[in-house]
Amino acid sequence: MKSQISKRELVLGLVAAFGLIVVIPGLNAFTPESSPLHVSNFSINLWGQYLCLAIVAVGLDLLWGYTGLISLGQMLFFSLGGYALGMHLMLKIGRLGQYKSDLPDFMVFLGYPKLPAHWVPFAEFWFSALAVVWVPGLVALLFGYLAFRSRIRGVYFSILTQALTYAACLLFFRNELTLGGNNGFTDFKTLLGFQLADPATQRSLYIASAIALIAAYVFCRWLTLTKFGKVQRAVRDSENRVLFSGYAAANYKLFVFVAAAIISGVAGALYVPQTGIINPSQMEPSKSLEAIVWVAVGGRGTLIGPILGALGVNSLKSWATQAMPAYWPLLLGGLFMIVVIFAPRGIVGLGNQVGALLQRRKSEKTEDPAP
């Protein structure tokens, strides 16, 4: 990766950002439904969700592509962010729930006499918004500190992250956690006083997701340009050399792990009001594995690749789960295998791969002795 941003990259980036933040929502808001250019409310909502998943992919690439840490539990942090905002959304339902009570429905159903004390501050949006950042960050900090200090590397680290998300999944399934058990949170009504059912609210959430994605991209891209980014890639390629060059590799890994967790948490918080539901199934290991596929398909170590991978694979998923729901896992697994075997650098790497192939053909031809 070049150590400076080229003019071309800057222009392309600005065009993409303008398209995502201004043009697409503009087409939704200001064109008549009959226009061929019209973007439907359904599409805006769907693409808003995809953008959130793309944010996770960017964070995962920072871990996997740039630092060599394969996290198989990235959707845990996504879920924690989602739950943190979900608690606020639950409290804002007020008496509009099924049971017409001040308590969230599941609490009435489970016979809670009053709101548990740790729920009370989540009535404030700012408190919830902060929790979206610090809860995933703190979990990543504790887990990462222990794992990296104990020199847990490679596949062992991956397995532990998977175990972590699975353990959290089982924990969140339990009603005793006071977070809605297996039903999680749903039936949200308002956010900051705006009706979530209103297309304008959904459009704003889409825009917020697009801005968050671009911010995550810019942060990670900036990181790759700093000396930190160089050390990060050095850890990936030769951790011993890094250690014996005086860098505390564990601290660098911890920083990246926490940053990726926070990025995922923010994505989860934006995702939940757009899907209208968060429950423990989001923490199932298979969800995090899907995130791995997005990054692999798009091309790890490129930042733009994982975004394209997340958007592409999820579009495919939306189509496939309707057209042939039974075959989706097969399709996903097949796609992963094809990419790993034939295009290890993903979609973004394909151009280079084809170029190298042509180059080789050409040089072989010129090397052929004349008959």
Add this chain to the structure above:
Amino acid sequence: MKREFLLTAEGVSKSFDGFKAIDDLNFHLEKGELRTIIGPNGAGKSTFLDLITGRTRPDTGTIEFQGKRLTGLREYEIYRLGIGRKFQTPSVYNDHTVYENILLGLEGPRGVWASLFQRISKACDDRIHEVLKTIGLESKAGHKAGSLAHGQKQWLEIGMLLAQNAELLLVDEPAAGMSDEETAKTGELLVSLAGKHSLLVIEHDMVFVRQLGSKVTVLHQGHVLCEGSLEHVQNDERVVEVYLGRKGKATHAAT
């Protein structure tokens, strides 16, 4: 009368699953000295470097550097005291350019926060080019380290140590995989560094050891068999036996 040593190892032992890799090792290195360690395979040469640099910890005994105990410190802490290490197999950052490899070796702050906001100053840039010139890789500055030949990678790693400006350089088989000409140049470089730095060189190639012309320590079965000039060492009966594998009446119970 006690002399001041830069590096001392006293009564150091280290076992791996019952195998005594280092056995009651005593070793002293003076400031500015160039020392060569030789010994047959499995004599514990690389393990000794592992013990100094904190990769493994001794079971018993102490290792001190400038009067500071190294035992129990982490790799990067030991590095920060001024000990640099070149590995046996060249270990450079293949995906980084030659220039960036040296940059990452350059002395300076090593913390996470510092690395986020650090700029490459003119002085740093000059220093990097100076190092590249010393190791003869100036024309390769923009190339990826992965594209270098084996010998050039060895030099690049030595360059990273130079950039670090460490007090003590631990150099594990620097001439492995080099042509005769490259080997000679490497020897010149190491000899020229002595005095300003202290060096501990592990080597197999006897021509190269002769070129270094330093005091030689022979390791065998984890402890020092014999120490002195190359001539002295080569004429030592025990050394001949160890190297040629002759089973004689001579003993290797040196203590």
